[in-house]
Amino acid sequence: MLYRLWLLFFTFARIAALVLGGGLAMLPVIEETFVNKKKLLTAEELLDVVAITQTVPGIIAANAAVSIGMKIAGFAGALAALAGAVLPSFVIILIIAMLFPALSPDNVYYLGAFAGIRAGVTGLIAATALKIGKKTLTGRFEVIAAAILLAAALYGVNPGFIIVTAVVSGVIYCRICAWRVAKAGNGGGK
Amino acid sequence: MTILLLFVNFCKFGLLCFGGGYMLIPLLTAEFVGPGKLLTPERFGNLISISQLTPGPVGINTATFVGYISGNFWGSLAATAGLVFPTLFLAGLAMKFIIRYREHPLMKSILYGARLGAAALVVYAVLIFMQLSVLKRSGESGTFTGVSCSGLLIMVISFLLVKFSKIQTTWVILLSGLLGAILIPLLG
Numbered sequence: 001m002l003y004r005l006w007l008l009f010f011t012f013a014r015i016a017a018l019v020l021g022g023g024l025a026m027l028p029v030i031e032e033t034f035v036n037k038k039k040l041l042t043a044e045e046l047l048d049v050v051a052i053t054q055t056v057p058g059i060i061a062a063n064a065a066v067s068i069g070m071k072i073a074g075f076a077g078a079l080a081a082l083a084g085a086v087l088p089s090f091v092i093i094l095i096i097a098m099l100f101p102a103l104s105p106d107n108v109y110y111l112g113a114f115a116g117i118r119a120g121v122t123g124l125i126a127a128t129a130l131k132i133g134k135k136t137l138t139g140r141f142e143v144i145a146a147a148i149l150l151a152a153a154l155y156g157v158n159p160g161f162i163i164v165t166a167v168v169s170g171v172i173y174c175r176i177c178a179w180r181v182a183k184a185g186n187g188g189g190k
Numbered sequence: 191m192t193i194l195l196l197f198v199n200f201c202k203f204g205l206l207c208f209g210g211g212y213m214l215i216p217l218l219t220a221e222f223v224g225p226g227k228l229l230t231p232e233r234f235g236n237l238i239s240i241s242q243l244t245p246g247p248v249g250i251n252t253a254t255f256v257g258y259i260s261g262n263f264w265g266s267l268a269a270t271a272g273l274v275f276p277t278l279f280l281a282g283l284a285m286k287f288i289i290r291y292r293e294h295p296l297m298k299s300i301l302y303g304a305r306l307g308a309a310a311l312v313v314y315a316v317l318i319f320m321q322l323s324v325l326k327r328s329g330e331s332g333t334f335t336g337v338s339c340s341g342l343l344i345m346v347i348s349f350l351l352v353k354f355s356k357i358q359t360t361w362v363i364l365l366s367g368l369l370g371a372i373l374i375p376l377l378g
Contacts, residue, residue, distance in 0.1 A: 023247070125312070146309055
């Protein structure tokens with residue numbers, strides 16, 4: 001248990017210290033640690049976490065830390081993960097804020113390094129998205145629904161609203177499927 | 191502003207920011223920026239760009255920064271703690287609820303839909319990040335002026351590395367930063 005708490009704290013601290021931009025940029029590191037290596041989450045549960053982070057208000061990184069922590073080690077896990085996600089930023093910004101008048105963000109190498117990290121993270125998320133896509137988009141309904149939802153996101157619809165719409169359409173679709181199966185079953189009986 | 195008031199204020203922001211840290215900017219502007227308030231628009235602009243250029247969640251960075259300006263160390267602690275305080279309960283409860291009713295048919299169909307939406311949003315995130323790293327923009331208006339060769343190259347390298355080798359993401363990220371510091375000043 002103590003090991004899990006430490007793993008949660010350390011992983012989220014690593015994510016927060018390294019990943020630029022926050023939000024879904026942290027997904028590849030979460031996937032690597034908790035899904036692939038430690039097997040504490042399944043790929044489906046990772047998507048549940050994404051859905052929660054986008055629907056519940058608050059900082060996405062904090063939402064992800066709390067929901068994953070809760071899943072793996074209960075409330076203590078949520079606290080440990082959240083503390084990890086917050087601590088590096090807190091320390092770094094505190095130092096910057098103390099030096100703020102002297103510091104300028106205009107150095108070309110500094111800017112270049114961060115632009116490079118952003119590009120690298122793009123590649124990482126693309127790899128994660130590919131894997132998630134293969135798992136999730138298994139049929140015609142799934143592909144069409146995801147394409148419509150993606151188009152809505154690109155059009156500027158709020159992510160929370162997209163998840164809610166997806167939930168409603170998923171429930172309706174499952175009802176229709178169940179009804180069809182029942183009907184086919186009855187028909188076969190006669 | 192007292193420390194307690196700062197905490198309560200940021201709790202409110204934590205409850206109001208749907209869709210992540212970027213929603214903080216308009217909320218903070220209304221509360222802290224303007225004549226007779228804590229920050230001038232220029233200073234606030236600098237603070238936001240530093241928060242975006244520094245690793246870590248943008249929302250946490252911004253809250254720590256604004257908190258420090260209004261109340262030094264304890265101010266930054268109060269602001270950051272306030273911002274994530276509601277999350278601890280909301281996201282925690284949501285996850286607990288999912289775990290408890292995982293086997294219920296209705297919950298299964300809810301998760302089925304939610305996962306489709308989440309997958310769509312992950313693809314959306316890829317496109318947004320490509321826009322930020324591969325396309326070049328100029329000026330305040332942010333009109334696109336071309337493709338950044340080095341950005342594209344770094345993106346492809348990191349994608350191939352993580353897809354076809356066992357290398358840790360930490361090293362991919364550090365390598366991307368190093369490549370960026372060398373290539374971007376040279377090639378743009």
